[in-house]
Amino acid sequence: MSPPSPPPLDRPLPSAPHFTLSELVFSSTAQNYGLDNTPSPAALERLLQLARLVLEPLRMRFGAIKVTSGYRSPELNWYVSLNRTSRHCRGEAADIRPLAPGVETPLLALWARANLPCGQIILYNFPKDWLHIDLAGPGASPPRLYVSQGQRSPAPIAADDLARLVSRRALGKELTS
Ligand SMILES: [Zn+2]
Secondary structure (H helix, E strand, O other): OOOOOOOOOOOEEOOEEEEEHHHHHOOHHHHHHOOOOOOOHHHHHHHHHHHHHHHHHHHHHHOOEEEEEOOOOHHHHHHHHOOOOOHHHHOOEEEEEEOOOOOOHHHHHHHHHHHOOEEEEEEEOOOOOEEEEEEOOOOOOOOEEEEOOOOOOOEEOOHHHHHHHOOOOOHHHHHHO
16 A cells, blocks of 8 residues: 655644644754755654644643654754754654743643653753653653753653752642642
8 A cells, every 4th residue: 555645734734733744844954954854654654643642732732832843854863963863753753842921841741741642751951942752652661751951961850850840830730730
């Protein structure tokens, strides 16, 4: 059986209507270097799964979400991180930022960990800026949380510890609701 044709770039995705394929494959780096960032059929399938299982539920729970980086071809990933392998290259990861006022990345991270089929959830440049989130693999362990500050590599953090770090806000109430 031939793979289904990709959905139109700029239409709402049927299974994740708050997102379009174009925002999941867009990269200013790819544009700047003239790189083709079209996913393979297999990567596209996983990207659509990521949108349906992870991005759309986050959007429904927390309002508008900007995808700063979704799919990356191996070549694009090399330009981004000097590495040709990443969950982004498999269509299984997105870097996102919440846009709604008062919604911060730790809140998304903790909710996603408790409710979504995620693998790694990484808060970059904690406590603000962006969140990396990827799909759980088959038979995967529960989602793992990591935090990085500034240029430091991400370090694992327990959900309770992250919640404690951000408890100065209304976050505590959200977590118990
Ligand atoms: Zn990422």
